[in-house]
Amino acid sequence: MSAAALPALHASHGGCWMRDAQGRMAGSTRPIGKGEAITAAADAPLLMLNAPLVASRLGYPDLAGLDLLELFAFIHPARFMVPTPKGLAHALDLPEPASDDAVPALLQTAAAALLATCDDPLWGAREGAWSALQSLARLHWGWTDLLAQRIRRPERAERWLFARLPEWEDAPERPQPAQIVLEDGEIAGRLAELTGSGAETRAGQQDYARAAGAMFAPRRAVHQPHILLAQAGTGTGKTLGYLAAASLWAQRSGGTVWVSTFTKALQRQLRRESRRAFPEVRDGKPPVVVRKGRENYLCLLNLEDALQGGFTGRAAIMAQLVARWAAYSQDGDMIGGDLPGWLGTLFRRRGIAALTDQRGECVYAGCPHYRKCFIERAARASAQAELVIANHALVMVNAARASGIRGSDAAQRPTRIVFDEGHHVFEAADAMFAAALTGAETIELRRWVIGPESKSRGRRRGLAARLADVASYDEEGARAIGQARNAAEALPGDGWLARMSEGAPYGPIETLLAATRTLVLARDESGGQDAGYGLETEAAELGGAYIEIAGHAQEALEALRQPLVRLGLRLEALMADGPDWLDGPARARIEGARGAIGWRADLLAGWIALLARLGGPGDPDFVDWLALDRSDGREWDVGLHRRYLDPMKPFAAAVLAPAHGVMMTSATLRDGHDWDSAIARSGAGYLDVTPQLFAADSPFDYASQAEVLIVTDVPKGDIPALAAAYAQLIEAAGGGALGLFTAIRRLRAVNGRIADRLARGGLALFAQHVDPIDTGTLVDIFRDDPRASLLGTDALRDGVDVPGHSLRLVVMEQVPWPKPSILHRARRLAASARGGGQAHDDHIIRARLAQAFGRLIRTRTDRGHFVVLSSAFPSRLLSAFPAGTPVHRLTLDAALQRVSGGVSARETALPHESRAEKEGP
Numbered sequence: 001m002s003a004a005a006l007p008a009l010h011a012s013h014g015g016c017w018m019r020d021a022q023g024r025m026a027g028s029t030r031p032i033g034k035g036e037a038i039t040a041a042a043d044a045p046l047l048m049l050n051a052p053l054v055a056s057r058l059g060y061p062d063l064a065g066l067d068l069l070e071l072f073a074f075i076h077p078a079r080f081m082v083p084t085p086k087g088l089a090h091a092l093d094l095p096e097p098a099s100d101d102a103v104p105a106l107l108q109t110a111a112a113a114l115l116a117t118c119d120d121p122l123w124g125a126r127e128g129a130w131s132a133l134q135s136l137a138r139l140h141w142g143w144t145d146l147l148a149q150r151i152r153r154p155e156r157a158e159r160w161l162f163a164r165l166p167e168w169e170d171a172p173e174r175p176q177p178a179q180i181v182l183e184d185g186e187i188a189g190r191l192a193e194l195t196g197s198g199a200e201t202r203a204g205q206q207d208y209a210r211a212a213g214a215m216f217a218p219r220r221a222v223h224q225p226h227i228l229l230a231q232a233g234t235g236t237g238k239t240l241g242y243l244a245a246a247s248l249w250a251q252r253s254g255g256t257v258w259v260s261t262f263t264k265a266l267q268r269q270l271r272r273e274s275r276r277a278f279p280e281v282r283d284g285k286p287p288v289v290v291r292k293g294r295e296n297y298l299c300l301l302n303l304e305d306a307l308q309g310g311f312t313g314r315a316a317i318m319a320q321l322v323a324r325w326a327a328y329s330q331d332g333d334m335i336g337g338d339l340p341g342w343l344g345t346l347f348r349r350r351g352i353a354a355l356t357d358q359r360g361e362c363v364y365a366g367c368p369h370y371r372k373c374f375i376e377r378a379a380r381a382s383a384q385a386e387l388v389i390a391n392h393a394l395v396m397v398n399a400a401r402a403s404g405i406r407g408s409d410a411a412q413r414p415t416r417i418v419f420d421e422g423h424h425v426f427e428a429a430d431a432m433f434a435a436a437l438t439g440a441e442t443i444e445l446r447r448w449v450i451g452p453e454s455k456s457r458g459r460r461r462g463l464a465a466r467l468a469d470v471a472s473y474d475e476e477g478a479r480a481i482g483q484a485r486n487a488a489e490a491l492p493g494d495g496w497l498a499r500m501s502e503g504a505p506y507g508p509i510e511t512l513l514a515a516t517r518t519l520v521l522a523r524d525e526s527g528g529q530d531a532g533y534g535l536e537t538e539a540a541e542l543g544g545a546y547i548e549i550a551g552h553a554q555e556a557l558e559a560l561r562q563p564l565v566r567l568g569l570r571l572e573a574l575m576a577d578g579p580d581w582l583d584g585p586a587r588a589r590i591e592g593a594r595g596a597i598g599w600r601a602d603l604l605a606g607w608i609a610l611l612a613r614l615g616g617p618g619d620p621d622f623v624d625w626l627a628l629d630r631s632d633g634r635e636w637d638v639g640l641h642r643r644y645l646d647p648m649k650p651f652a653a654a655v656l657a658p659a660h661g662v663m664m665t666s667a668t669l670r671d672g673h674d675w676d677s678a679i680a681r682s683g684a685g686y687l688d689v690t691p692q693l694f695a696a697d698s699p700f701d702y703a704s705q706a707e708v709l710i711v712t713d714v715p716k717g718d719i720p721a722l723a724a725a726y727a728q729l730i731e732a733a734g735g736g737a738l739g740l741f742t743a744i745r746r747l748r749a750v751n752g753r754i755a756d757r758l759a760r761g762g763l764a765l766f767a768q769h770v771d772p773i774d775t776g777t778l779v780d781i782f783r784d785d786p787r788a789s790l791l792g793t794d795a796l797r798d799g800v801d802v803p804g805h806s807l808r809l810v811v812m813e814q815v816p817w818p819k820p821s822i823l824h825r826a827r828r829l830a831a832s833a834r835g836g837g838q839a840h841d842d843h844i845i846r847a848r849l850a851q852a853f854g855r856l857i858r859t860r861t862d863r864g865h866f867v868v869l870s871s872a873f874p875s876r877l878l879s880a881f882p883a884g885t886p887v888h889r890l891t892l893d894a895a896l897q898r899v900s901g902g903v904s905a906r907e908t909a910l911p912h913e914s915r916a917e918k919e920g921p
């Protein structure tokens, strides 16, 4: 049978189309109803693209078919593809389908083209294909028969995944970096090399690069790093600006610069741009390394386990496709690397996460794949690198865990750090230094100590199994392991959530969680009760009975913390003693275990401190509250939470104090022209360091490139009116719209009302939290199709980098007020005490508006409208937009006219608000 002999189905918001198998009714494509499509899919395997998305369009979750995305992942592992008909056509060099009804024919042609690749002697991914196919045949994968006709058994046994992967090599420790001062002239020279001789001279960029050089000056006193806060408007060219100084310093000093980002989009851009500043290889090593948290990388041991029966059914098929990818992957990064983001969502479960080392169960040198491990390779490469590209969370983790480590691990400590997207450092620190004593967190800890409960298959094992050799050698260590294991029985186990709602908790921690749930349900007045949202209440006036329960929980946690601390000390003593069996690999494994035990002991200490303060006077440094997490009314976690009132305090101690130079940079670092909040949010004040300040305006001509439209006649809370406004605005712009929402519920309601209508007009609409597609892929789809629009929430506000025509309209459903949570109230109160409660809120809103506006104009040639649907938009917030941007308050009808006319249509211009008005109260 050939692929073209199979019927093909396509479904969009605009309808369904089916093309019959060629041969019977050659070449006929017809529109069909959803019911008929579902029946046809049940009768025979149909070719389709992205089966979960087709299922969602048909409203029939159990739909199955021959998914071309799965075939693509098998034939072209580790190759990028936008998972749309157009993206498929581009990837295979086929003509784009002109309309929805041309898609089924494309699916048949594409399937034939993909299968024909197997006959191509130059097929780059042939090695391993036959072996993988044998396993996939046993799993009854739908594509097996068609592939088996084309993939012949190799004459010699082929190298399979674990044999193909290269081993990493140990390198000697690097000496400390040389103390050097960068001269302005040499930085300017390096910048000129990077931008190229034909490039226009950008004065702002040159000043910026020179300013960046100051952070690399030798430090004058301990705990007194150079701190630079640099605001650089969009288009300044800040990436190459700081890379000029960073590459010069790294090369001449022999040290490592860490560049930290908040979004994956910027990380990708940095990867590209760093190629201009650094060679591919220097002295046999890559000078630039992208480094992510462990939980991003494939764990080969987990994959082996999954391939050998740990995963069953569809998940086992996914594991085989992941193994195909791993053999060809550049770096084993599963989240944002070269694994297609869409692969995991095809299998409708959290299988991808289960293949990473989420829980810190790595056995290091005890692992048969240790020398090929992607995580170990990345860690070693970064210790030798000149530039490490990482994210804010990882930089903070590495800095915080660096105290007390020795040898090569000390090289993981970032000392020269550029925080790009610096406006997110505060929230990254807030998450990093938080404590959450919840059901989900405590059951994870239990599994880490004890191992998974009974019936679970697979290799996951508890602490005792991971440290069996230590236990057999060291009596005290064995005793500590046994005590920790027994104490962990007090933590919540499988089924804890059900026991919670049945009022039958087991053990001291579940009892605490149940009491917490009762209190939250009794006290929450946030209005989330009926809406099905999460609920919370402050940790105050908790009552004697609750305090008693918390006391028992505290004892139980202490009973676990103590043996873990003892075990950590025993491992340290073992390392110092160095018994005969402790060779290099065993030493590495014990060092790894010591680190993992250390940070779990710290986690427990944080929980214990949280419980210890309940009932007593509050600690002014912290905000504590109780929360019940729910989505759509379904409870999924409950517990106690603690945040620093100002997370920059621990940030200053853990990250800034040990550093020598830190730069925080962004297009939206300061608030208008005011530096105060940026300085306060840098943490510099905790070290008595006065940061250096730098600002460069954007070179863009916002007066002619953009317009802000404040639509005053869409009533707040009126969903039909909101949906109609979105639909009309998207139609007026002809697509290319990014719709931003502050509540998922409203996003879904609007999407549900307008998607079909837009599709009938040839305007595709995608939505985060609705379509079964990961966010990164949604942005890829949006970027790829200038007529597509995308609805989303926070993550899209500044995670979207779509220059050009694909993004020409941003619509915010309302003013993005901060959620009035307990944490927000506490911080607002603290700001009021300093005279600025309202200013605190305004700062948050302006920052959000500025970030959202920043999506619109990415290059000198971009043009577009920024629309806020708000009848009461305070003028004092208008300083969020770049100076010179025209602002109009107008009706929806007038806004539609302006949007359909494009930004250059000036003849109907309304008198827009002057700067003086913008800066008014």
Ligand code: SF4
Binding pocket: 298, 299, 300, 301, 302, 357, 361, 362, 363, 364, 365, 367, 368, 369, 370, 373, 374, 375, 376
């Ligand atoms: S060394 Fe650790 S993370 Fe790497 S493959 Fe082995 S168990 Fe997984």
